[in-house]
Amino acid sequence: MNKSEQNQLIDLMSTAYSDPEVKTDGQMHQLLFDYAKQLSEGHNGRPICVGLSKEIGYFSLRNNMNTPQSLIELHNFVSPVQLSYGERMSATWWPGGG
Numbered sequence: 001m002n003k004s005e006q007n008q009l010i011d012l013m014s015t016a017y018s019d020p021e022v023k024t025d026g027q028m029h030q031l032l033f034d035y036a037k038q039l040s041e042g043h044n045g046r047p048i049c050v051g052l053s054k055e056i057g058y059f060s061l062r063n064n065m066n067t068p069q070s071l072i073e074l075h076n077f078v079s080p081v082q083l084s085y086g087e088r089m090s091a092t093w094w095p096g097g098g
Contacts, residue, residue: 001045001081009049010039012074021068028059049078
């Protein structure tokens with residue numbers, strides 16, 4: 001994940017963090033803060049994308065599939081990164097995987 005993509009990810013997380021609908025879910029609100037902090041400290045963005053993708057799915061389930069636009073846009077950004085990262089990880093562990 002290059003610097004431009006990381007900046008875009010931080011911007012999308014910031015937008016979601018500020019969303020009034022997201023603020024009502026303490027778990028998601030805190031998670032966005034924690035992941036943004038990790039990115040700003042130089043952590044790898046790919047595992048963060050995996051975590052965000054999973055947690056946005058959980059958010060949707062907790063809220064009867066009512067997902068704010070800010071989280072949909074964030075999910076649309078992290079999904080391809082998450083899928084690519086998953087393929088790389090499976091190729092590492094299983095020959096011919098991914």
